Amino acid sequence: MEKKLRAQLEKIVGKGVVLTSKEDLTTYSYDGTATWAHMPEVVVLPTTAEQVSQILKLANDNKIPVTPRGAGTNVSGGSIPIKGGIVLCATRMNKILDINKTNLTATVEPGVVLQDFNLALAKQGLFYPPDPQSFLGCTIGGTVAENAGGPYCVKYGVTKQYVLGLEVVLASGYIMKLGGVTVKNRTGYELAMLFTGSEGTLGVITKITLKLIPMPQASKTMMAVFDDMVVGGQAVSNILASGVVPAKIEFVDNFILRRIEEMMPMGLPVDAQALLLIMADGSPAAVEVEAKQIVDTLKKSGAREVKVAKDAAEAAKYWKMRSAGFAATFGAAKTVLAEDVAVPRDKLAEFIGKLGEISERTGFFISHLGHAGDGNLHPAIFTDVSDKENFAKAQEAMEEIFEAALSLGGVLSGEHGIGLEKQRFLKRAMDPVALNLMIKIKSLLDPNHILNPGKIWEEERV
Numbered sequence: 001m002e003k004k005l006r007a008q009l010e011k012i013v014g015k016g017v018v019l020t021s022k023e024d025l026t027t028y029s030y031d032g033t034a035t036w037a038h039m040p041e042v043v044v045l046p047t048t049a050e051q052v053s054q055i056l057k058l059a060n061d062n063k064i065p066v067t068p069r070g071a072g073t074n075v076s077g078g079s080i081p082i083k084g085g086i087v088l089c090a091t092r093m094n095k096i097l098d099i100n101k102t103n104l105t106a107t108v109e110p111g112v113v114l115q116d117f118n119l120a121l122a123k124q125g126l127f128y129p130p131d132p133q134s135f136l137g138c139t140i141g142g143t144v145a146e147n148a149g150g151p152y153c154v155k156y157g158v159t160k161q162y163v164l165g166l167e168v169v170l171a172s173g174y175i176m177k178l179g180g181v182t183v184k185n186r187t188g189y190e191l192a193m194l195f196t197g198s199e200g201t202l203g204v205i206t207k208i209t210l211k212l213i214p215m216p217q218a219s220k221t222m223m224a225v226f227d228d229m230v231v232g233g234q235a236v237s238n239i240l241a242s243g244v245v246p247a248k249i250e251f252v253d254n255f256i257l258r259r260i261e262e263m264m265p266m267g268l269p270v271d272a273q274a275l276l277l278i279m280a281d282g283s284p285a286a287v288e289v290e291a292k293q294i295v296d297t298l299k300k301s302g303a304r305e306v307k308v309a310k311d312a313a314e315a316a317k318y319w320k321m322r323s324a325g326f327a328a329t330f331g332a333a334k335t336v337l338a339e340d341v342a343v344p345r346d347k348l349a350e351f352i353g354k355l356g357e358i359s360e361r362t363g364f365f366i367s368h369l370g371h372a373g374d375g376n377l378h379p380a381i382f383t384d385v386s387d388k389e390n391f392a393k394a395q396e397a398m399e400e401i402f403e404a405a406l407s408l409g410g411v412l413s414g415e416h417g418i419g420l421e422k423q424r425f426l427k428r429a430m431d432p433v434a435l436n437l438m439i440k441i442k443s444l445l446d447p448n449h450i451l452n453p454g455k456i457w458e459e460e461r462v
């Protein structure tokens with residue numbers, strides 16, 4: 001890396017937070033994906049929007065790529081510095097600036113870790129529902145840039161439903177304020193939403209105002225055991241059609257529950273083909289009524305057994321099991337292709353049936369885990385990237401999974417984003433005029449394409 005650039009960056013942020021050693025660069029060269037990695041030339045860790053602004057001005061003037069980064073837990077290749085250049089990591093911008101219990105809002109810097117935020121809110125009886133299962137490490141900036149979801153989103157919605165205001169630094173260095181601290185805001189286009197889910201390609205988010213809700217007073221967790229995955233999938237639609245919207249409905253298949261039982265024995269029914277984990281929450285009286293209705297529906301829908309957690313400790317055990325699910329999948333093979341498709345919720349059983357057919361046809365075992373209440377599954381295929389033939393076939397099997405989801409009216413990504421991982425499928429999944437509009441918006445906001453270049457759409461289109 002040019003000494004001059006390093007010196008210029010150090011002038012902006014100070015010494016010790018401009019990293020260029022091979023070890024440091026390697027640390028920021030990968031993310032949660034199994035197959036993507038690329039070395040940046042330099043990593044810079046600013047602490048203020050003004051510093052971010054100066055870094056972007058410098059990069060824009062010199063046409064240097066900048067890849068924004070939070071904790072690097074994304075699973076779409078979003079924070080891979082695929083064109084080299086600067087990784088701008090926001091983890092030192094980690095202050096919770098305000099929690100307003102009367103207005104039910106909070107304002108945070110982007111590097112606040114989601115779990116730290118949750119703990120701070122819990123002390124005040126407040127609740128921020130979007131709960132990606134990487135909550136122990138992921139940053140709020142990363143969750144806004146990915147519009148992340150999680151189990152609670154069945155009832156409460158995904159990140160975008162909570163973003164009220166943003167401060168964003170544009171590629172030019174301009175520090176722009178969007179939205180505000182009101183829950184209603186009809187002032188022109190909803191530009192804060194444009195940046196929510198923009199995967200670091202339109203600007204660097206430096207401040208976020210979020211809507212909060214009071215912590216639900218009570219909850220009840222249920223675990224339903226199924227001998228057939230398709231029957232389990234149909235039970236999800238039956239619950240939603242019964243007039244109850246539970247806080248969470250999660251799906252775990254036999255493979256994953258056996259892996260979890262191996263890792264942390266807790267007496268899971270290891271012969272079950274599928275488990276549904278369901279939570280009802282709200283006032284104590286409402287929870288009783290809803291839980292009874294859910295249990296009745298599960299039994300009528302073919303559950304072999306329905307367990308209601310007797311106390312908070314048992315419920316916490318089940319949810320810990322669920323949050324270990326993704327890690328259990330990733331540890332299962334040398335290379336794990338874990339996807340993130342979403343289908344209409346009334347098509348979940350049909351989709352699970354199609355996954356079975358694809359597995360049979362291609363010979364690849366497919367594991368199933370996901371936010372079933374949102375129709376959002378993470379089918380995973382186990383392969384080895386160093387075995388070229390097997391890896392190519394695994395990718396073809398994954399393409400069949402995408403096709404199956406799209407054919408049911410589903411989408412390429414429910415929550416993980418497009419990044420690098422799914423850009424080659426984007427043309428297939430999107431209206432071409434809409435795709436070109438996106439590229440034009442990108443060019444308008446970032447004419448030199450310095451912000452997270454090479455992401456979302458295939459390069460030759462830009």
Ligand SMILES: Cc1cc2nc3c(=O)[nH]c(=O)nc-3n(C[C@H](O)[C@H](O)[C@H](O)COP(=O)(O)OP(=O)(O)OC[C@H]3O[C@@H](n4cnc5c(N)ncnc54)[C@H](O)[C@@H]3O)c2cc1C
Pocket residue numbers: 031032067068069070071072073074075077078079090110131132133134137138139140141142143144145146147148149150151199200201203204205206326327415416452
């Ligand atoms: C075990 C595990 C479980 C997971 N479970 C879920 C889940 O349930 N639901 C879900 O939605 N996701 C899940 N994920 C994916 C991931 O954790 C989320 O996408 C999360 O939002 C990423 O946050 P991060 O801080 O790690 O961001 P990063 O991975 O660092 O970055 C993600 C994207 O955001 C951009 N970005 C980061 N910070 C900024 C900023 N300040 N300004 C502009 N752009 C920025 C980056 O360029 C990149 O494109 C999981 C991942 C793992 C490893």
